[in-house]
Amino acid sequence: MSDPIRVLIVGTGGMAHAHASAYQAMEGVELVGGVDRNPENLHEFNAQYGITHGFDSVIEAIQWGEFDAVSNVTPDAVHFPTTMPLLAAGKHVLCEKPLAVTYADAAQMAAAAQAAGVVNMVNLTYRNIPAIMEAQRLVASGAIGEVRHFEASYLQSWLTQPAWGKWDEEEQWLWRLSSKHGSLGVLGDVGVHILDFTTFVAGADSAAVSCRLRTFDKAPGGQIGAYVLDANDSATMQVQLTNGAIGVVHASRYASGHMNDLRLRVFGTEGGLDVRWEDNQSVLRACLGDQIGTAAWEYLEVPPVQTNYVRFIEAIRAGQSVLPDFARGATLQRALDAAVLSNGDGCRDIVLG
Template sequence: MRLLILGTGSMAHNHAMHFGAIKEVTIVAAVDPNLIRLQAFGLTHSIPRLFNTLEEAIAWGEFDAVANATPDASHCVTTLQALDADKHVFCEKPLATNYTDALAMVTAAQQSGKIGMVNLSYRNIAELSQARDMIRASVIGTPHHVEASYLQSWLVSKHWGDWRSDPAWLWRLSTKHGSNGVLGDVGIHILDFVTFGSDLDIDAISCRLKTFDKASENRIEGYELDANDSFVMTTSFSNGALGVVHASRWATGRINELKLCVYGDKGGLELRHWHQGTSLAICTGADVDDGNWQQVEAPAVRTTYQCFVDAVMKGDTQEPSFEQAAKIQRLLDIAMSSM
């Protein structure tokens, strides 16, 4: 498979690294309007063809698929261009910035007959699939209560650099620069984490959003810091279970942590994924009375990158698909409008 990487920002390096390690893939080109960044990216990953625009790359045409690592607001228009050019697309999350655009992308992929998949990268966590398998096997019985969180600390930590002087972080705080805040940035991750891991669909959602003061007049140079920093939502699920999901960039000391707890009538499970590792534990059977939790090992799973390559080779879309990402985007739109 001949792959073109569209956009050469920070996430594009992950795409180049992961796809470059798959023997069926040859990275043949990259696209970015920033010439300096494009050339550096090409040198780093030994990419032979470099283009300033997607139109130039499409005119060249010597590629089969696109890894779309452009900013969120560009996902829709660039993906539609690639599909119209008869190319498969592996798009960074979120699929789009609203459900209408996401649905248009789903329709375009279906009509083109091409593979459309989304890099919901936490699907790569083996313990998440293991949790889903145990719930499907009724290890904890019928789920009644769900708790989930995605906690980051980059607004109070310099673990990944200083957001005050780095455009790679500042744009995430500005709606005028295409950001829907923490809800748009990691909301799709944690809602997919919840629904996939629990094997439950969300049928109702209510959300509170909060933007905190971060600078004088909440502005740094050309960035107006008006995007939401934290959210708390309540949910109900298709089987009648209730849940609480929250996320924040102000979670001091957490760096980057996802957590999922599912409590059923026969037991509970807890999945934690953070910078110090991943753990999955269950409390079932005789342990329920004493509150003892046992660690669970999980077999390895295929990465989203490998799933995309397999899908292209077989001509059959796999998960996470455009349809799944659009489904989550609909929930995010509802959450945004529930204020």
């Protein structure tokens, strides 16, 4: 049996547990170290997963060096400064989304990863959903003809109910509402997912974007403790793709009745697909061929897919690249940057050159 892949976890907050649990379930993978500036969080995380080495910084971990791959689960604004030295050290990196908070940083990360020749991947978790992978395959096969129109949404309601925790008291939610703490709001948090969801299935990247962002009053003076609540809560976008298709994309944290739901409907010259992730269930419907004449939709069976974590480790073992990579993350960040620019300039259309 080959030597185990030794994994370092950078950032030990809520999402880090999903990464650690996934790696622990794999044969031939060892969690060997954790990195966090909060010593209490680091100690508790390492103890929970039997990790024996803890570090205050990425630089300290690199000086130790006894790891092969990294899951970067730090806040958005920290992805760039923590990932770049890891790439320079020749480490394989799976980075949480969004890859960075600006296209310039994301493009630099993608270039550095390519130059380093390491496996690099963005953890766009909805690539783990069977329905989206099957929908992408069907569109690529020509099943719906040429894509013409789409509509997509990512709906959450954690600002209207406490099922996931109290957003106005807990740090894991408050930082997501504050640009000072590295948040691009709902646009950066889940907008990146729905843009990937849409363009991946449609088989084309964004060519032009117009966007409106809205931040709602949530506390007296717009602040809770150290957190200025200025990050956007809802986003609406009109998007044109490089294949000529147009559509609408929207996301909100105020969608009461939806804990964490994604929808995509994509229509072509020869049919349509309806992709959904709702109530933790993956569903794919199609209207194809003769069904178009009667507007009949049928549910399709979808094969299971490997998770990003498994594909990341397998790519390392095989010495091959894997998608979605940092280049994909940079492409998505370019569209997010355009959305922010559009919102600040009267919601005008921003063409991505």
